[in-house]
Amino acid sequence: MTFIGNKSDLKVVGTRPVRPDGVDKVTGRATFGADYTMPGMLMGRVKRSPHAHARIVSIDASKALALPGVKGVVTAADFPDIPSEEAFVGEGPMNFRDLSLNCIARGKVLYEGHAVAAVCAISDEVAAAACDLIDVTYEVLPHVIDVEAAMAPDAPLLHADMFTANVTPKPEKPSNIAKKVHFTVGDVAAGFAQADVIVEGHYSTQPVHQAYIEPHACIASAGADGQCHIISSSQGHFMIRAYVAKLLGMEMSNLKVTPAEIGGGFGGKTVVYLEPLALAMARKTGRPVKMVMTREDVFRATGPTSGAVIDVKLGATKDGIITAAQAVLKYQAGAFAGSPVQPGCMCAFAMYDLKNVDVVGYDVVSNRPKVAAYRAPGAPIASFAAESAVDDLARKLGMDPIALREKNAAKAGTKTAYGVTFAEIGYEQVLAAAKNHPHWKAPLGPNQGRGIATGFWFNIGGESSASVFINEDGSVNVVSGSPDIGGSRASMAMMAAEVLGIPVEHVRPIVADTASIGFTHVTGGSRVTYATGMATVQAAENVIEQLKTRAAMIWDIPPEAVEWKDGQAVPAGANAGGFDPLPLAAIALKAAKTGGPIGAEVSLNAQGAGPGFGAHICDVEVDKETGHVTVLRYTAVQDVGRAIHPSYVEGQIQGGAVQGIGWALNEEYVYNTKGLMDNAGFLDYRVPVASDLPMIEAVMVEVPNPRHPFGVRGVGEVPIVPPMAAVANAIRGALGIRMHALPMSPPKLRAAVDSGVG
Amino acid sequence: MPHVVISGSAWRQFTGGESEFEVAATTFRRLILELDQRFPGLGKQVEDGMAVAIDGEIYQDAYDAPLNEGSEIVLIPKIGGG
Numbered sequence: 001m002t003f004i005g006n007k008s009d010l011k012v013v014g015t016r017p018v019r020p021d022g023v024d025k026v027t028g029r030a031t032f033g034a035d036y037t038m039p040g041m042l043m044g045r046v047k048r049s050p051h052a053h054a055r056i057v058s059i060d061a062s063k064a065l066a067l068p069g070v071k072g073v074v075t076a077a078d079f080p081d082i083p084s085e086e087a088f089v090g091e092g093p094m095n096f097r098d099l100s101l102n103c104i105a106r107g108k109v110l111y112e113g114h115a116v117a118a119v120c121a122i123s124d125e126v127a128a129a130a131c132d133l134i135d136v137t138y139e140v141l142p143h144v145i146d147v148e149a150a151m152a153p154d155a156p157l158l159h160a161d162m163f164t165a166n167v168t169p170k171p172e173k174p175s176n177i178a179k180k181v182h183f184t185v186g187d188v189a190a191g192f193a194q195a196d197v198i199v200e201g202h203y204s205t206q207p208v209h210q211a212y213i214e215p216h217a218c219i220a221s222a223g224a225d226g227q228c229h230i231i232s233s234s235q236g237h238f239m240i241r242a243y244v245a246k247l248l249g250m251e252m253s254n255l256k257v258t259p260a261e262i263g264g265g266f267g268g269k270t271v272v273y274l275e276p277l278a279l280a281m282a283r284k285t286g287r288p289v290k291m292v293m294t295r296e297d298v299f300r301a302t303g304p305t306s307g308a309v310i311d312v313k314l315g316a317t318k319d320g321i322i323t324a325a326q327a328v329l330k331y332q333a334g335a336f337a338g339s340p341v342q343p344g345c346m347c348a349f350a351m352y353d354l355k356n357v358d359v360v361g362y363d364v365v366s367n368r369p370k371v372a373a374y375r376a377p378g379a380p381i382a383s384f385a386a387e388s389a390v391d392d393l394a395r396k397l398g399m400d401p402i403a404l405r406e407k408n409a410a411k412a413g414t415k416t417a418y419g420v421t422f423a424e425i426g427y428e429q430v431l432a433a434a435k436n437h438p439h440w441k442a443p444l445g446p447n448q449g450r451g452i453a454t455g456f457w458f459n460i461g462g463e464s465s466a467s468v469f470i471n472e473d474g475s476v477n478v479v480s481g482s483p484d485i486g487g488s489r490a491s492m493a494m495m496a497a498e499v500l501g502i503p504v505e506h507v508r509p510i511v512a513d514t515a516s517i518g519f520t521h522v523t524g525g526s527r528v529t530y531a532t533g534m535a536t537v538q539a540a541e542n543v544i545e546q547l548k549t550r551a552a553m554i555w556d557i558p559p560e561a562v563e564w565k566d567g568q569a570v571p572a573g574a575n576a577g578g579f580d581p582l583p584l585a586a587i588a589l590k591a592a593k594t595g596g597p598i599g600a601e602v603s604l605n606a607q608g609a610g611p612g613f614g615a616h617i618c619d620v621e622v623d624k625e626t627g628h629v630t631v632l633r634y635t636a637v638q639d640v641g642r643a644i645h646p647s648y649v650e651g652q653i654q655g656g657a658v659q660g661i662g663w664a665l666n667e668e669y670v671y672n673t674k675g676l677m678d679n680a681g682f683l684d685y686r687v688p689v690a691s692d693l694p695m696i697e698a699v700m701v702e703v704p705n706p707r708h709p710f711g712v713r714g715v716g717e718v719p720i721v722p723p724m725a726a727v728a729n730a731i732r733g734a735l736g737i738r739m740h741a742l743p744m745s746p747p748k749l750r751a752a753v754d755s756g757v758g
Numbered sequence: 759m760p761h762v763v764i765s766g767s768a769w770r771q772f773t774g775g776e777s778e779f780e781v782a783a784t785t786f787r788r789l790i791l792e793l794d795q796r797f798p799g800l801g802k803q804v805e806d807g808m809a810v811a812i813d814g815e816i817y818q819d820a821y822d823a824p825l826n827e828g829s830e831i832v833l834i835p836k837i838g839g840g
Binding site: 086165166168179180181182183210266268270342343345346373376377412418419420421422423457458459460461462463524527605607608609610714716717720 | 763764766767768806814815819823830833837838840
C-alpha cells in the first residue's frame with residue numbers, strides 16, 4: 001500500500017506530537033547505560049597504554065589482585081586469539097581480529113589509551129586504584145601520527161602483515177597504507193584540455209569526535225548455566241550481541257542484550273569497547289560487572305572520524321560547464337585499517353553531472369584510536385575540499401555559485417563517478433529552494449561573508465523487524481529492534497497510527513531486547529525511519545487484514561465485504577449489510593471469541609532507500625584582530641523525502657549543521673611530540689554550544705521516495721556534509737582568503753590575515 | 759541481458775581489467791553465481807562485501823532483487839553510515 005500521493009489526506013504523518021519518550025528524558029526517569037545496577041555488582045576499569053606505540057613485554061597483575069576488594073583482572077590472554085575475518089555487521093567493513101585487538105591489546109599497543117588490561121572490584125575507587133597497581137613493562141617504539149608521514153616509505157610500521165591492497169603488482173614490503181581505491185569515469189586529461197578555467201587546492205582536515213554527551217557504559221552478567229546478559233548504550237544491541245559473541249567465542253543464543261537509552265551516537269556507538277571486557281570479567285568472577293568510560297577515555301580510546309589530506313582539481317569551460325574533476329584523498333584510519341575513504345571518494349563529486357572524473361583514495365593507519373563511523377562517514381571530508389574548489393571555480397568564472405551548481409547539477413539519469421545512474425533525486429529542487437530563500441539575497445555588512453555548499457549521501461535500508469499488537473482495550477503496542485536515537489519511537493508510532501487510522505496517543509512504541517524481536521541492524525545510516533518504518537507499516541497492514549476478518553466474523557459476513565476506514569471496520573457497500581461501524585476497541589474486546597490475540601511481526605531487508613541532497617547557506621563575520629569567526633545566520637535546505645515528524649527531521653538537520661560548524665571552526669585532536677593527546681576533554685576540545693550559534697533554519701524539501709509507503713528518505717547523514725565548505729566559503733567571502741586547513745580556528749585565521757594565505 | 763558495470767578499479771583484478779559486460783541473470787543471486795563462474799572469486803567478493811545498484815537503486819544482501827532485460831547493474835562497495 002502507498003500513502004505518498006495524497007499528503008493532505010494524512011492525519012498523523014506530518015504532525016508534531018510530543019515524543020513518547022520525551023517526558024522520561026526531560027524528567028530524568030529514562031535509564032541510560034550508566035544508570036543500571038544489579039545485585040552483587042562489581043565496577044570495572046580499564047588499564048590503558050601511556051604510549052603511542054610500544055611492545056608489551058610483560059603484564060604483572062599480582063599487586064592489583066592482592067588489593068582488598070579486587071575480584072578479577074583480564075588481559076588478552078583471557079580472550080580467544082581471533083583469526084583475521086572480514087564482516088559487515090555494524091556500519092562498515094570490520095575485521096574481527098582487529099576488533100578484538102582494539103578491545104584489548106595483544107603483543108603491542110598501537111595508540112595512547114589502548115586497553116591492555118581490565119580490572120573489576122567492589123567499587124569504582126578500588127578498581128581505579130587496582131589499575132594503577134597493574135605493572136606493565138613496555139618497549140617503546142617509534143610512532144607516527146599524521147597521515148602523510150605514515151605513508152612515507154620509512155615510517156614506523158604498525159602492522160608487519162599489512163600490504164597495500166588493490167595495487168598491482170602486489171607490494172613486496174608491508175606499509176601503513178592498507179588499501180588504495182580508484183574510481184574513474186571518462187578521460188580527465190581530455191576534460192582538463194577542454195577547460196578554459198582550472199582551479200586546484202591542497203586541503204587538510206583533522207580527526208573530530210562524534211562528541212556524544214553520554215560516554216560508553218554497560219553492565220554485564222553471566223549465569224552459572226552460561227546464559228549471559230548485557231545492558232548497554234549503543235546504536236544496535238544486535239550488533240553488540242554479534243560482536244561480543246564472536247570475541248568471546250559464545251553462541252548468540254546464550255547472550256541477551258538489552259538496549260539502554262542512548263545519549264547520542266552519530267556512528268560512534270556502532271562498535272564495542274567495554275562490553276567484551278565487562279562480560280569476560282562477569283564470567284570470570286560470577287558477578288555482574290558495570291563499566292563506564294570517563295570523557296577522557298572516550299577521547300583517548302574510542303573512534304573519532306578520520307583526519308585527511310586532499311588534493312582537488314577542477315576544470316570548466318568559460319560558460320560554467322565542468323569538464324573534469326580530479327581528487328586524491330588520504331584518510332587516517334587510526335590504528336587499524338578501515339577509514340571511510342571509499343565512501344569519501346564516491347561522494348566527493350556526486351552532486352554533479354560530470355563526464356570526466358578521477359578519484360583516488362588511500363586508507364592509512366597511524367598511532368591514533370581506530371576511527372569509527374560519524375554521520376555520512378567520509379563524505380564531509382571529501383566535500384570540504386570539493387565544495388571549496390567549486391566555490392573557487394565560481395569566483396574564477398565570475399558566476400553565482402548556485403548558478404554554477406545548477407548548470408552541472410545531478411538529476412535523474414546522471415551517471416555518477418562511482419558508476420551508478422541516479423533515479424529519482426531532489427538535488428535540483430534543493431538548489432532552487434536555496435536560491436529562492438530570502439537568506440541568499442539578504443545584505444551583508446563589513447567583514448561579513450556568505451558561503452554556500454552542497455552535499456550528498458546514499459542512504460541505506462537493511463534488515464529490520466517490527467511488530468504491532470492490539471491490546472484488549474484497543475490500544476496498540478509497536479515493538480521494534482531499533483534503538484531510539486533521533487525520535488524513531490515517535491515516527492514508528494505515527495506511521496502505525498496513520499495506517500490503522502487511530503490517534504497516535506493510542507499507540508505505545510517499545511524497543512525490545514535481542515531475545516524479544518527479530519534481528520534488526522544498527523540505528524545508523526539514516527535507515528530506521530525508512531527500513532524499520534517499512535516493517536512497521538507492513539505489520540500494521542497485516543493487523544488491519546486480521547481486524548477486517550474479525551469484524552466479518554462478528555457480523556457473520558464474508559471478509560471481502562468489510563473495509564477499514566478511519567480506524568473502524570465498515571461494511572464495504574449496501575449489499576454487505578447495514579451494520580454500524582466497529583471501532584478497533586470493539587473488535588479487540590472480542591478477540592478471544594474471534595480467534596485470539598491480534599498482532600503481526602514483520603522482518604524484512606529494505607532496499608531502495610533513495611539518496612539525499614542538501615544545500616547550506618552560511619553567513620559569518622570575521623574579527624580580523626582575534627581571528628574569531630561568528631556565525632551570523634545559517635540556513636540548511638534538504639530533500640527529506642517526506643517528514644514523518646517534521647520537528648525531528650528539522651532537529652536532525654540542525655544537529656548535523658551544528659556538528660559540521662564545530663568541525664569547521666574549532667574541533668581537532670592535538671597531539672604532542674610523544675604522540676599523546678593533549679586535549680582529551682571538553683574544556684580543550686571545543687564543540688559549539690547553543691550560545692555560540694544562531695538558530696539554524698531548516699528548510700525541508702519533500703521529493704517523496706517512491707520505494708517507501710510514505711515517501712521517506714534518510715535525513716540524518718546529509719546535514720553534516722556541507723557545513724565545513726559552507727563556512728569556509730563564507731570566510732573566503734569575508735576575508736578574501738581561501739582557508740585550506742580545518743579547523744579554521746582563531747590562530748589559523750590570524751595567521752592567514754597576517755600572511756594573506758590560508 | 760542485464761548490463762553489468764564494476765565500480766572502482768579494485769575489483770577489476772577478478773575480470774582481468776574488464777569493467778563492463780553482459781550477464782544472463784534474472785536475479786541478484788543468479789548474477790553472483792554467473793559472475794563466479796565467469797570470473798572465479800568475483801562472485802564471493804560481491805556476496806561478501808559489495809552492494810549492487812539496479813537501475814539506480816541500491817540493493818544490499820538481496821538475493822531476490824530482480825534484474826530486468828537491459829537493466830544497468832553496478833557493483834559498488836557496501837554502504838554503511840553513521
